[in-house]
Amino acid sequence: MNAILHILRKDLRHHWREVALFVFSSAAWAWQITHPWNWVFLRDREIVPILLFGSWFLVTIRVVHGESLLGDREFWMTRPYRWPQLMAAKALFLLLCLNGPLFLAEVALLVHAHLPVTAFTLAGLLVLQLEFAVLLTFPAAVLAAVTATLVQWILTVLGLFLFALMLSWLPWNLLPVALAGQENVASYLGAAIVIPALAFALVWQYARRRVWIASAAILLAVFTVPLMILVAHTANLHSLAYTLRPADQVPMRFEMKDQAGANTYFHGIANDELGAISLPLAATFADADTILSVDGYRISLAGDNNWRWQSPWINRALKLNSGDPRASLSFALPLNLANQLPLLHPNATVELAYSLYHLDPARRISTGADTFTLPGGISCRWPRERSLYFRNASECAAPLRLPEVIVERIDSADVNCLPDPGEPPLPTNHSAFYAHYGNDNWFPEFDPDPVRGLPQDFYDWNPPLPSALNPKETRHISFCRGTPLTIRTGTSTGPFQSTFNLGPLGQERRGAINPNPPDRID
Numbered sequence: 001m002n003a004i005l006h007i008l009r010k011d012l013r014h015h016w017r018e019v020a021l022f023v024f025s026s027a028a029w030a031w032q033i034t035h036p037w038n039w040v041f042l043r044d045r046e047i048v049p050i051l052l053f054g055s056w057f058l059v060t061i062r063v064v065h066g067e068s069l070l071g072d073r074e075f076w077m078t079r080p081y082r083w084p085q086l087m088a089a090k091a092l093f094l095l096l097c098l099n100g101p102l103f104l105a106e107v108a109l110l111v112h113a114h115l116p117v118t119a120f121t122l123a124g125l126l127v128l129q130l131e132f133a134v135l136l137t138f139p140a141a142v143l144a145a146v147t148a149t150l151v152q153w154i155l156t157v158l159g160l161f162l163f164a165l166m167l168s169w170l171p172w173n174l175l176p177v178a179l180a181g182q183e184n185v186a187s188y189l190g191a192a193i194v195i196p197a198l199a200f201a202l203v204w205q206y207a208r209r210r211v212w213i214a215s216a217a218i219l220l221a222v223f224t225v226p227l228m229i230l231v232a233h234t235a236n237l238h239s240l241a242y243t244l245r246p247a248d249q250v251p252m253r254f255e256m257k258d259q260a261g262a263n264t265y266f267h268g269i270a271n272d273e274l275g276a277i278s279l280p281l282a283a284t285f286a287d288a289d290t291i292l293s294v295d296g297y298r299i300s301l302a303g304d305n306n307w308r309w310q311s312p313w314i315n316r317a318l319k320l321n322s323g324d325p326r327a328s329l330s331f332a333l334p335l336n337l338a339n340q341l342p343l344l345h346p347n348a349t350v351e352l353a354y355s356l357y358h359l360d361p362a363r364r365i366s367t368g369a370d371t372f373t374l375p376g377g378i379s380c381r382w383p384r385e386r387s388l389y390f391r392n393a394s395e396c397a398a399p400l401r402l403p404e405v406i407v408e409r410i411d412s413a414d415v416n417c418l419p420d421p422g423e424p425p426l427p428t429n430h431s432a433f434y435a436h437y438g439n440d441n442w443f444p445e446f447d448p449d450p451v452r453g454l455p456q457d458f459y460d461w462n463p464p465l466p467s468a469l470n471p472k473e474t475r476h477i478s479f480c481r482g483t484p485l486t487i488r489t490g491t492s493t494g495p496f497q498s499t500f501n502l503g504p505l506g507q508e509r510r511g512a513i514n515p516n517p518p519d520r521i522d
Contacts, residue, residue, distance in 0.1 A: 003081065003082070003085045003089075004085050004088050004089045004092065005089075007081070007085065007086060007089035007090075008089050008092055008093055008096075011063055011066055011089070011090075011093050012093070012097075014066060015059065015062050015063055015066070015097075018055065018058055018059045018062050019059060019097045021055045021058070022052075022055040022056060022058075022059050022097065022098065022101060023101045025048065025051040025052040025055050026052060026101040026102055026104075026105045027101075027105065028048050028051070028052075029048050029049060029051075029052045029105065029448070030105040030108050030109055032048050033109055033449055034108075034109065034112045052448075053136070056098055056136060056137070056140075057136075057140050058150075059094070059097060059098060060094060060098070060136075060137050060140040060141050060144060061140060061144045061150055061153050062150070063090055063093055063094060064090060064141050064144035064145055065144055065147075065148070065149065065150070067081075067086060068148050069145050069146075069205045069206060069209050069211075070146070070147075070148045070209070070211055083206045083207050084206075086206065087202075087203070087206045090141070094133070094137050094141070095129075095133065098132075098133075098137060099129040099132065099133060099137075102129065102132065102448060103125055103126075103129055105448075106125055106128070106448065106449075106450045107122075107125070109449060109450060109451055110399055110450055110451065113379075113397050113451045114371070114379060114381055115379055115397060115398070115399045115451065116379070116399075117399075121399045121400065124399065124400040124401075124444055124450075125400070125450060127443060127444060128400065128444045128450065131443065131444070131446055132446075132448070134195070135446065138195075138198065138199075138202075139198065141202060142198045142201050142202045142218060143156050143157065143218070145201065145202050145205040145206070145214065146201070146205060146211050146214050146215055146218065160222065163222065167225075167226055167229075170226075172229065175230070175233040176233050176234075176235070176312060176313065177233070177296065177312055177313040177314065177315045178232040178233045178237075178238075178315070179238070179241070179242075179295045179296040179313060179315055179353050180295045180296075180315075180317075181238075181241035181242050181295055181353060181495040182232045182233070182237050182238050182241045183232050184241065185232075185237055185240055185241045186228045186229070186231050186232035186237060187228070189228060189231065190224050190225065190227075190228035193220070193221070193224045194221040194224050194225075197217045197218070197220045197221040197224070198217070198218065198221050200214075200217045201214040201215070201217035201218050201221075202214075204217070238313070238353075241353075241495060242353045242494075242495045242496060242497035243494075243495070243496050243497065244496075244497055244498070245496040245497065245498045246498065247498050247499060247500050247501075250356075250496075250498050250500075251285065251286040251287040251290055251356075252283050252284060252285045252286060252287075252290065252292060252320075253283070253284045253286075253500075254281055254282070254283055254284075254350070254500045254502060255281075255282050255284070255502065255503065256279050256280055256281065256282070256348065256502045256503060256505070256506060257280060257282040258280040259280075259326070262506065262507070263503070263504075263505075263506030263507065264280065264506045264507045264508070264509050265277060265278065265279050265280070265505050265506060265507075265508060265509070266278040266280075266328075266508075266509050266510070267338060267341070267508050267509065267510055268510070269335070270332045272335075273334065273335055274332040274333065274334065274335060274338075275332065275333055275334065275335040275337070275338025275339065276330065276331075276332055276338075277330070277331055277332070277333060277338060277341075278328045278329065278330045279299070279328065279329040279330075279348060279350075279502065279505075280326070280328055281326065281327045281328060281329050281350075281502075282325055282326055283320050283325040283326070283327075284325065285321065285322040285325065287358075288322040289358060289359040289360075289488075289490075290321070290322075290356055290357065290358060290359070291319060291320070291321045291356070291357035291359065291405060291407075291435075291490065292318075292319070292320040292321070292354055292356060292357075293317075293318075293319055293354060293355045293356070293357060293437070293492070293494075294316070294317065294318035294319075294320070294327075294352055294353070294354045295315070295317065295353045295354060295355070295495065296313050296314055296315045296316055296352075296353050297313070297314055297316065297318075297329055297350050297351060297352050297353070298310065298311055298312065298313045298314065298350070298351040299311045299314075299329060299331050299348060299349075299350055300348070300349045300350075300351070301341075301344075301346040301347070301348055301505075302346055302347050302349075303341075303344030303345055303346035303347075304343075304344055304345055307344055307346070309333060309337065309346075311331045311332075311333065313353070314330075314331055316330075319435070319437075323433065323462070329350060341505060341508065342508050345504065345505075346504070346505055347501070347502075347503060347504050347505075348501075348502040348503070348504075348505055349499055349500065349501050349502060350499070350500050350502055351497060351498070351499045351500075352497065352498055352499075352500065353495060353496075353497050354494060354495065354496055354497075354498070355440075355492045355493065355494030355495045355496070356492065356493050356494055356496070357404065357405045357490045357491070357492050358490050358491060358492075358493065359405070359407065359488045359489070359490040360375070360488060360489050360490060361488070362486050362487065362488050363375055363486070363487050363488070364484055364485070364486050364487075365484065365485040365486070365487055366482075366484060367380070367481060367482060367483060367484065367485055368481065368482040370382055374396065374406070374454075374485070374487050375403070375406070375487055375489045376398060376402060376403035376406060376489050377398045377399065378396055378397065378398045378402070378403075378406075378454055379396070379397060379398070380395060380396040380397075380454075381395060382395070382481055383395065395453075395456070396453065396454040396455075396456065397451045397452060397453045397454060398451075398452050398454070399450055399451070399452070400444040400445075400450050400452065401438060401439050401444055401445060401452055402436060402438035402439070402452045402454060403438055403489040403490070404437070404438055404439070404440045404489075404490060404491050404492050405435065405436070405437050405438070405489065405490045405491075405492070406435070406436050406438070406454070406487065406488070406489050406490075407433060407434070407435045407487070407488045407489075407490075408433065408434045408435075408436075408456070408458070408485055408486070408487055409431055409432065409433050409434075409485070409486040409487075409488075410431070410432050410458060410477075410479060410483055410484070410485060410486070411428075411430070411431050411484075411486070412426040412427060412428055412429070412430035412431070412432075412461065412465075413426075413428040413429070414483055414484045415478065415479075415480070415483050416480055416482050416483055417478035417479075417480040417483070420469075420476060422468060422469045423467065423468050423469065423475065424468055426465070426475070427465070430461040430462065430463065430465055431461070431462050432458040432459060432460070432461055432462065432477050433458065433459055433462065434455070434456065434457055434458045434459060436454060436455070438452070440492050456479050458477045458479065459477075460474045460477070461474065461475060461477065
């Protein structure tokens, strides 16, 4: 322990300038976040974050290079250093000098946002520090362990950047579509290879200083990235990412019906070779407290004389609930087939890759006080200036993470805002909704700012409410102090995959469609 503290004190004496630069950049970043309109001496607001993370890497590189791990003629090898002590001293230095100032800056941001700093919040901040240590400090230290100077480190990073640039030129669009669930699973699999490989490289270099073996471990981690991109597009990973669930176990049913309730579909032209088809989808929810979140879908058609056709998976996010149960399923198919669909009398089925959000009971929140709270640990306050409306997303915020889903509703009968000039008072029986989908992971989002703002961006009135001044436009939605809020939060289950029978295609209608066709047709 004495040796660790001795090395730590020595590094503090040698690298205090780099540490001071990082502490300054941390304080400047926190000041910029809390005083966005007073930061007048810098026109480019990105300079401070660049300085923050640039100094983060600089401190890491300089400390690791303080005792170079390359060669066998370094002076520190003649001192009574054991490699576990040296490695522990470096790790302790980085945690104290990097994560320590960032932790204090994040606490200051929470206090400025009037958010409670509880033991649970502090624990979350420590988890966030762990994320930054793993995703920033750790890779930078690994590269510093196999380089001798700052210039070599920068050249290595440039080489990795060029490698990534070359990867971007590959025809990834020819691969099958990868949905969000597949990408998540591929990320976890890649992390299970990359993190141990980099850890081996770092420990091996400190213990044995055999740079070629450590470099081979780093190369394994680097080539794991394109490998996981390929794996993410495979059918096997799709099956691993989405659990099959029978349609009769899903609390909803689907039909092909347009707004008028007619069984129709729309036929357009995507390009000279592809036709564009759009199927109107209407969902019936057995449970009004359920939200369907779709990652993607695949359409299958079966017609006369055993004719079959199936689209590739289409990566498109959809949100459906009992209050908004309609969507359109657009896809592309060869133009000659699209023109023959009325003659083939096809039946359609859709495979959905989705998650389900289950909402908690509604809570009515009074907003008349200077501050009020929403479910999910969200604190709200009205601006100090005499303003009637929420204008800044930070007026409602939570520490570290928002609920997985939060649905806000205001009713026209409760709105106490003065109508816009020329507009009559709001009629009753109208509602406005806003839904926010947060992070469904336990870990905090990878963001140095721990304050998660909740916007108050309500949609149009439901049913739509035309403006008296311009009937072609809808009424502006105002949320004033004292207007009650109805709040529902929820949690997700999934991801799942289910197949639903949509029945026969109805009457064809021609029209302009933006199908977002895939780059190739299977």
